[in-house]
Amino acid sequence: MSDVKTETPISSFRIGDSAPRPDGIPKVKGTFAFSSDLWHEKMLWGGTLRSPYPAARINKLDITEALLIDGVHTVLTHDDVPGEAVYGLEHADQPVMAAEVVRYEGEPVAIVAADHPEIVRRALAAINVEYEEMVPLTDPEIAESVGHIHPDGNVFRKINLRHGDQEIQGDIQVEGVYEVGMQDQAFLGPESGLAVPGEDGGVDLYVSTQWLHADRRQVASCLGIKEEDVRITLAGVGGAFGAREDLSLHVHLCMLAMRTNRPVKMIYSREESFHGHVHRHPAKMWYRHHADREGNLVRVEARVLLDGGAYASSSGAVIANAACFAGGPYRIPNANIEGIVVRTNNPPCGAMRGFGAVQTCMGHEAQMDKLAVALNADPVEIRLKNALKTGDQLLTGQIITGTAPVAEVIRTCAEHVPSSQESSDLMSLPGGAGRTADPEHISRGEAIAVGFKNLMFSEGFDDFSSAVCHLEDGVATITCACAEVGQGFVTLAQQITREILGVEEVILAPAATETVGSAGSTSASRQTWMSGGAVQKACEEVRLKLLQRITEEHEISIDDLVLVEGQVLSLNGDFSISIDAASENPLEARVEYRHAPTFPLDENGQGDAHVSFAFAAHRAVVDVDPELGLVKVVELVTSQDVGRLLNPVQAIGQLEGGAAQGVGLAVMEEVLVAEGNIRNASFTDYLIPTALDMPPVEIAAIIEHPEPGAPFGAKGIGEPPSISSTAAVVAAIREATNLELPRVPVRLTDIVSVEESS
Amino acid sequence: MQAALILMPVTVARSLDHALAALEECPEALILAGGTDVMVQVNKGSLSVDQVVAIGRVPELQGWSREDDWLHLGAGVTYSEMMGKEISSMVPALAQASRTVGSPQIRNAGTIGGNLGTSSPAGDTLPTLFALEAVLTIRSSAGIRKLPINQFVVGVKQNALQPGELIEKISVPVLEGSQEFCKIGPRNAMVISVASFTLLTDVKENQVRSCLGTVGPVPIRPTEAENLLSNGVDWGKNEVSSEVLDAFASLCADAAQPIDDHRGSAAYRRHAIKILSRRAACRIFSEGNS
């Protein structure tokens, strides 16, 4: 049903080549089927009634009027949930539909299936809910100390990381309080899916998601049926960035389909989408850095408070990242970090590209700049002096055994001379198309920032991916449940297969729970390593089976054989057979792939909790109009540690796109929440960068030091671009304005102080 | 039953008479031009529509004409057309304002008639049309009436259009002299105005005309400020003193009646007008030291 199956390009693209995406041309032409394009002749339309209040008691929920409307097939509420009433990624605490209380604006209260979207709309309007409003808990600072708004309490997780000497003082100390606003993933394809009831009492769900098998586990539990009876197939995904890691309409669709015994389709509107998925955690951070007079970091103290909103989602893992990486990619022998993530009546927060490291990067990089000022030192030098390297210890006590080219990342980024294209057009100044500034009104700033994070899942999680390789008549078919969300796994899977099997044609089977085991989530920069690793392993097993077959039939030593361009050849040239012929009888391998084990953090936040780390730096040049508060990012240079470059074009795509998201958080992207209500749930008012806001990204260096243990030596590359980009841009604005600017996104009125001038 | 839900009768008018006849038959029908405001409302569910008269293919509403010192813009003229060489040479500020509107897609579809039909305080053509004292030609099957723009746009999204009427054209004087339009939004393109400002000169009359956008329920002419600047400019030298510029900017800011909302605070908006008005004037006149 979804268009995940793709044709193979004729030419052979292997590891390291800029292989074109198999779904690229259909996407550009508009023929790619996204989840919103799903269709079934007999389908009904589903819709969701949501709470208008961030905190209220439901005194009455009456669906009788709605049921009377012609064309309405069913209206379901909390009482109709057949299985577990709550779900969650790490901890089940989020109701499928609100029972007695609603805890955030937009929480689902009832669902409807009807013949037409307009009838759905009318039915939702006809549901009579009597709410008794309660005072919402919206201040995360007080969440810990006030009454619980959920039976599981108001603290999702608290981490007290203690490393080294807890009393030591540095001669130089700098302190700061920083804040990060709530960012949205702003994917373009709103939540959508289609559930088809099965004749066996099960259900088929076609949905855009990041992790099919985790969805299945939660959906089955809420439906009260066996996992095997929930069959999930990936539908075309229009972007994810973390926002599709949690369930949204999954259970609702299945409930409606199973109740009506009809296929049901649902698409969120843009506004609904803002209420229908988690956002990036807003953060409040206090930092104190200690250094000696030479600029060596001695100690970092920090308190990081994240607002998790109403339900747990992945808050526990996000705060762990925020705490573990709070110091940045620097060697700091002593640390005490308090990380806490709390429950409030604000919109739920969870995964987003960078996952906890984005927030703290903004804090630690501001601190490094303050330290440079306090020491009268160069901000680049102070970073280089403290840069982590292989063999150094993290704040968690873990020793970095993999590659850590932090100094190289910083140096290449700092030294790069950009091919600056200055324009005299007024539109190229801050204010853009609005023509608000002339060159004499502008001041320029430049700054650098560095960031890092873990790749893959941490803290002892059994992290694996599964793949099947089937070789028949020279055609390889790869089956893997890795969610292609735009990152380009489909391309890499083909490249890896061609590399190992020497075949031209590689077919990718649809990603589905029925045909293969879990691939884990498309998040944490993990799929190139994990599902790439699974595909590699499956292909290698098939290769071995193929060679064994040939050696058995032809009395040749396996070591004498190579696979190239569709042929199996002996090294001395005496023997050859086409892979087509050799695989007339199909060969198959089904594998699971795991990365090296990790371990939980202990009560002091110490432990070998992570597998591998990736590093990136950004240098930003901004023009600011200080009188109007308008900003234009004019230059963005980046260097990134990638382990090994598998597909240059796709890598550049990640570096550019991630940086754009970082620029967005620095200067405009914020979900505005007032008393628990989102005030800008639309792309009219939730602004993301346009072509006039985003300079071309200049890549100073893509640093390739193969990572031990990683398939092909490649590190994940998706998240680092959005970690230090925000920090670099805000630092450059500070340089341009001489303002402290402790908060992102930087608003017009953070730069111009209107009270004085009006 | 279902069909009635999905379909609404649409008259795709092929001529002005066709459109007017359809409006006579159903005076409450919704006029649809580029649809860039209408469709947003419909999709949101905040506009329920029973009957539509689509005017996008009415030839009489397309294009523009010049008659002496007057430019007549058909209501169906798009932003892209206003950015074209001809119109931008006659009313540069309108072209500049058009460039700030939306994205290329919106500018290709959205029309000046639609901007007036919506009459939003953030409508980007409105300040310049107010400064030009544009005259609207409004038509119904009963006849024609002409209305100065300040009698047409009367409140927040409120205008003087009566059932059965449509805007046929908008007439503005072609002035001799420089023009400047500036608009503030927290993004460098495709953004709703937080504050805007237009300044036009009429070197024949030795006058300036100005207007503030998005800082009141309707665009505001800062008449005191206009008079001060008109009298303060040395028109021979095209020069003005810093003192006059400062006073002009202050009077413009004083004339604003801004509100606080999630897009900007009243204080910022007033401040922005002060900065924009001075900058616009400095682009047109050289700043002398009197």
Ligand SMILES: Cc1cc2nc3c(=O)[nH]c(=O)nc-3n(C[C@H](O)[C@H](O)[C@H](O)COP(=O)(O)OP(=O)(O)OC[C@H]3O[C@@H](n4cnc5c(N)ncnc54)[C@H](O)[C@@H]3O)c2cc1C
């Ligand atoms: C993404 C986006 C960005 C936008 N950005 C901007 C912006 O930056 N600045 C800005 O000012 N606007 C902006 N708009 C709003 C909109 O594009 C403009 O107001 C546009 O001028 C509307 O013109 P239209 O032809 O599309 O009108 P429609 O949507 O067709 O109609 C708008 C209203 O005018 C009425 N109407 C249309 N023509 C006539 C007529 N001839 N006689 C009588 N009534 C008529 C309609 O009945 C309706 O009430 C934006 C809209 C979108 C969707």
